[in-house]
Amino acid sequence: MQCRLCDSGRLTSVLDLGATPPCESFLSAAELDLPEATYPLHLRLCEDCLLLQIPALITPEDTFTEYAYFSSFSDSWVRHAEHFVTTTAERLGLGGDSFIVEVASNDGYLLRHAVARGIPCLGIEPSVNVGRAAREAGVPTETAFLEQDSAARIRAEHGPADLVVANNVYAHVPDLRGFTHALRTLLSDDGWCSIEVHHALNLVQLGQFDTIYHEHFQYYTVHSAQRALAIAGLTVVDVELLDTHGGSIRLWARPDAVAEPSARVGEILDLERAAGLHEPAGYAALGARAESVRQELLRFLLDCRAAGKRVVGYGAPGKGNTLLNYCGIRPDLLEYTVDRNPYKHGRYTPGTRIPIHPPERIDADEPDVVLVLPWNLETEITAQLSHVGEWGGELIYPLPVLHRATAGEPVAAGALSE
Incomplete structure (x- = not known):
């Protein structure tokens, strides 16, 4: 691999996320029994021009x-x-x-x-x-x-x-x-x-x-x-x-x-x-931070499963699919997710094959935990889902650190198990 900006061959590894499907390749029900293409997702840095980049494996x-x-x-x-x-x-x-x-x-x-x-x-x-x-x-x-x-x-x-x-x-x-x-x-x-x-x-x-x-x-x-x-x-x-x-x-x-x-x-x-x-x-620190997020999120979801809590997701963004695949989260830990985009309804997340439903499904099921995948929209989504607390449900955001939102206010990750 050469740098796509300066053609340098001096690229150093920053973070290797393994091999995943393209993040927007949502699956139909008919595709669930078919093979699914995956591609390496490996972030590198050009030591000469300092451009962070991944290989261009899809067009x-x-x-x-x-x-x-x-x-x-x-x-x-x-x-x-x-x-x-x-x-x-x-x-x-x-x-x-x-x-x-x-x-x-x-x-x-x-x-x-x-x-x-x-x-x-x-x-x-x-x-x-x-x-x-x-x-x-x-x-x-x-x-x-x-x-x-x-x-x-x-x-x-x-x-x-x-x-x-x-x-x-x-x-x-x-x-x-x-x-x-x-x-x-x-x-x-x-x-x-x-x-x-x-x-x-x-x-x-x-x-x-x-x-x-x-x-x-x-x-x-x-x-x-x-x-x-x-x-x-x-x-x-x-x-x-x-x-x-x-x-x-x-x-x-x-x-x-x-x-x-x-x-x-x-x-x-x-x-x-x-x-x-x-x-x-x-x-150099990015790899350790990513590993910490993965361990903390998996530990939380496994604890929820052991306690018999029902956990669903909110949103099906591209970033969510990187998170789900890197952490190995599948329907045993995240029953389904919902999204406002009708294009995604009835489809499944790439790689992890978690079903995607309309947002109204959350209100019908009243789950114990809602894991919000588009964490960057925390203020907007916390306001939209403020009623989840009415049945005792919790909104959980995975990044930048795992935390609970209560009336828009994050709570330290250490309090999640309380």
Whole structure:
């Protein structure tokens, strides 16, 4: 394996999660007796450019032609997108004579707010089923993978963009260099590119290993993102720390000719440097943290089983499937899980084959424990499931440490057995 950014062969192991199925390959009932493909999930670090990455063993076409994830099923994510459109339109002076392009625009969760403000926009979404939902919602959307040829064609047809948005996609591209050049092709010479991506600082420091899965090919610090964007003549001019997805960064990049970095860029680089992430040694602790989470969660679930408690899950996110497979959690420990996305109802989680039901199933069964797999949405989900306590049920979150939520307040893991 060579680094996909700098071609170095000096890659060192950070965390080996074994072999798992792709995290969005949910199974139908008819597929339960068929073989299931698995692929190594092994995180490595380039010692030269410090890009965290996994081997590109599946293609974007394998994952995104028909996709199970619809962004609009998360209320907090839709609010996040609306706030971004509102504040960015004011910051950049975007209006009826502007043009926004969003790459990997999903079901129109973000651009629908641009449409509402009368700002011309276009979504580029590779998944046929998800892009169709966006068009039905009134968001102009083209079904395509972003690459240099498609970027050139879209620019020729629609003109350069004043703003290019790439939320939670910069990790999903194995051709990192080609994709970065395509972003630059879409952008006007004085335009802005906004990229949101999970921050590797949180991945390492908080042990968020479940954010590692096959469709996430690389994981960024600001330091490594700077190097990646620079190959296409883009300079990071500002950075924001976000609480989405367990801790993300919003990178603001502009063509070199108009770039003047803000003080925040240096401040966050200093945070990363202080955490040791500008040196290979700083990444060594992730493996031990992941093992600790696995042991603690399994111990808790085994104790629940021994006590005769009924345990079910909430959510069927991609990160949950990394957690379930790494920990070896199957229906004997987690009877089923539920999800708001109807696409997943009647299907089974990849690898662990846990059945997925509509959320109403929890209210009907009144289980003793609900294990919340999308732990990054704790505030939102704790509010949605506050009634679980009415029948004596508990909400349990597995990360960043195993804890119970009571009226939105976490309780130390040591109290779980009380």
